Amino acid sequence: MKRSFTIALLVFQLILAGLAFADTLELKDGTIIKDCYVRDEGVDLVVWKKLADVGTPNYVVYPRSKVKQFHIQRDEAWDKHPNLPDLSVTFIEINPKLAGLHGRVDYDKWGRPILKGGSILDLGEETAMRPEDAVKNLKLKYSPGEEITLTAHVKNLGFATAKPFGYSWLIDGKELKSGVYGKPLKEMEEVTFPLKWKWQDGFHKVTFSIKTDQPQIATINDSATDPLWAFAFTFTVAKGRVEAWHQNRTAYGTFSFEDYYRWHLDIMNKLFEASKFPSSPEGIKARVRLDRIVYADDVEKAIANLVAPDGIRYDQGGWNWIDDQDRNKKWESPSKEWRNATEWSLPHELGHQLGLTDWYVLDYGGDENHVWPDTGEKVAHFQNHPVQMMHWHGPHLYGEVDAGYLNMTWDKPRGHFGDFYFAIPENNYLRIVDINGLGVAGAKVEIFQRGCVVDKGAEPGEDHGVKYYPVVEDGNFDLPLSKDPVIVGETNEDGIIRLPNRPVKEVRTLNGFHRKPNPFGNINVVGQRGDMLVKVAKYGRPVYFWLEIYDFNVAWFRGQKDNFTIVLKTPYGSTSSPLPPRSVKAEQEGENRVRISWSAPEIVREQQYLDRPIGYRVYRRLGSDCLNDRPWFPVATLGPEAREFVVDMTQYPEDIYWFSKTNRFAVSTIGELSVESELVETVLQQNTK
Template sequence: MGFVFVVHKGRVEAWHQNRTAFGTFSFEDFYRWHLQIMNELFAASKFPSAPDGIKAKVRLDRIVYVDDDVQEAVRKLTGPDGIRYDQGMWVWFDDQDRKGRWEPPTKEWRNRTEWSLPHELGHQLGLTDWYALDYEGDEDHLMPDNGDRIAHFMTHPITMMHWHGPHLFSEADAGYLNMTWDKPRGYYGDHYFAIPRECFLRIVDVNGSGVPKAKVEIFQRGVQVDENGKPGEDLGVRYFPVIEDGNFDRPVSKRPVIVGFTDEEGIIRLPNRPVKEVRTVNGFHRRPNPFGNTDVVGGRGLMLVKVTKYDRPCYFWLEIYQFVVAWFRGKRDRFTITLKTPYRSQDSPLPPRNVRVIAIGENHAKVMWDPPPIRHERQYLERAIGFRVYRRISSDGLNDRPWFPIATVGPEVREVTVDLRQFPGDIYWYSKVNRFAVSSIGELGVESELVEVISPFKIR
């Protein structure tokens, strides 16, 4: 896939004054080297659905050296029919061009890699910004225990189209480029239409068993529910029409777009909401799907799932990225996402009581609890053979930053000291709030529900 670079001669000459990280005194070499880096990252972006990496290769087709007005030169690259036939371009234009005076790049600049360039050229190939799926939350959806906004950070942020840096392109990007490298360019984000035909959520409890008859409400970013619209129903699950005014920039909807209940196995089928159909030459087709009329920037590609059972709401995020990757992995007909709640099973032992946490110095905390009451001395299902202590950092969704176990102890133990400095090196972006929880463990390792407590003291 070829690119055109457009640059003023004055800038090129200024670059000729110094040796760059590439090793020559050349603007052209430095920026062609960035395409080599892009090709190396393409080849290294190997995934279950792209075992050979990204097949596409990029090359520098043409450099347009401009004598005077850069913007005028760019305009001339559009044909009389309004189409740009080069299908991928990068333009150097800033204040130096306006003033007609060009400085050599700084020592720092010319001696490093310009990681923004492979990212930006990714857009020229139709790839989207995955950081559009980050979300700091809003006032309509708050954590029940501390009032934090329920936030979300894109599921695989250390990727080229989320963050600039020496990162691989994501699996969805690999799938998109492997499907489109031999097609005409000019589309953007049409892989957001690649959603399996039938999508299911499987809500499970702390032991991995389905949660029957849980209420599932799904809210969507970028939409507002049309209160005058007529709700629809798809296999027993209701959905609500949204206002289609072209504004995808809204926070997560106050009202749900989807409401239903899980079946006996804890499964709910997401309704395929009606859409305005779109087909692209790349082979993508927007048809009825759980996200409805998805936009190609990502606004509507994020939905908040509120699961309620035992008067205890749990929050999860559905990200369009997961659906698109499933589609590229061949799950075109049927795709299920499992969401793990901290709820009990029918066979669970009784939960611990009075869970609390205190600070021990700067770097430690003590989590304490009382054992469950003895209700029926000989009832084997109620008996605890041990306890498990958990920790969770941030107020992101439960599937983003889940509970992680930090200790398993015997039935006589009533406290565990936690080294607060030891935790997964995950990305804690919007909030670093700490929660702890304790469960009882019964026979066969069956656990009780998690009894939660929020850290009353600040943890760095």
């Protein structure tokens, strides 16, 4: 009986061994790679083909464009503790430290960021315009030839004692110093290695590497390379949390809190390099590095101690791990789902430490004062380029404004936030055009703004013939779209209106940005005032567009600092347009089909070639956003005898329809030279895909 039980147990164990599993990666070419280990780094995936290779350079890199999907699922073998050491270069510290400005930027009721407190000089009201003088007593950069101390921290993150090992220091790949650490290093024990170096300006990199013949859990952490021009971050964490993370393997490939979160800074730098746009063709030159880990018994006290006696933090930001586990002094290992994936929230949150804002602040669900006349839906807006790191956490690049900002300020102390909103061209124009791209003359333009209320008791101003209305300035920017317009004017004979530069309380930041009179007025650094709704009215037909400050910032960073024009396309017809179709209708036919029908234009002038229809064009539009957010897109171009068309509802641009998927359809008459009539619209009463 006992022998039978032993055999059965052995068979069961063999079955379990056969069921061992890991990740699955599917490529777009149909290739499926099973039982691998995937590490997501945003623009690409690092893939180990077997567990024995995890933590080594024996991996394959797949560009994200080649990947269809992947699924992370790991068995108990992933977390088994090997009886091996694991030497890791956890961080390289630099001393003396440079001053940062975190906690030293104050905001007044006009939203001006003004340096204040600590050893920053108080220049009174002049501080707002003289930030360089206010910080003249702070050490903000190293001088060429100045001696600094680089200190590499090496820690044994394995589960066995490490034998003596060699090490080397390199600057820009050239070895400066090498040696041997002649003592064993126990599990979780740390040792440091200092190096004196005379500072050199420029884009230099430091590398510290360890060398050992002893087998280790991983070797990818045997070396650390830091850009010396990078922003220095501090991590503050409880010792108990670090120990809890040591119990399990992470996505990085080691049993380590330090390796996992340092890896996220490497990911940020990789994304910086890949964030290439017309204004940043080489990507973002700024970098980040881990300058210090504060291992704390009391995290709250350690965070408070980051502020020096002179009231200044001597880093450029960082991250603090603190929650109820720290307060209760009971730490748990992170969940499998958490530690085996990339923590995409961290590159986003650390972006804030560098001064980047949440672009999702520009998302706006609308309000009752501004609705579409055909449906009564609120006029909504979703940020123009949401698939970027600072709008959504995820494997995304940083956006073009973020790139321009960091490229302009890579050598400035961190602490300012969102001052890039002040980067607005000097002269800004709207060009209102019709369906054929021709200017709409004499159109009334009213512009409403989020984050403010019009001051009814103040006199309006005027700039280049366009009126602007003062708003209440009480420091409250968390307000809906203004009920009353802040700008009112009319287009000229070319369909152009110049946006007025509204008066502001001026301010300059140490980053080099200057809030001057501009169309957005006293734009605040969080960005609520960065949305303006444009109502264009002619022929008794109002249409709506959004102006988003992001576009103005992009223009400025692309070099359009003097003049910038935004073209807004209306559904209006031209002087030479044919007459429009009549009686446009949309009727549902089954789940995914809609029949659009219409009648021919009325014949007003016999044999008039401008009125001769040569065809019709059918359009569709989705959502409650404005015409420049989710524009009309053509679904069919037909001959002159057509009077209906069946639309396949499953075919439409894969855009983001966050607030509504209301379907609108329109038909235009096509005349000679493909000149179109105005669009005649109808709404499908039932919302469908």
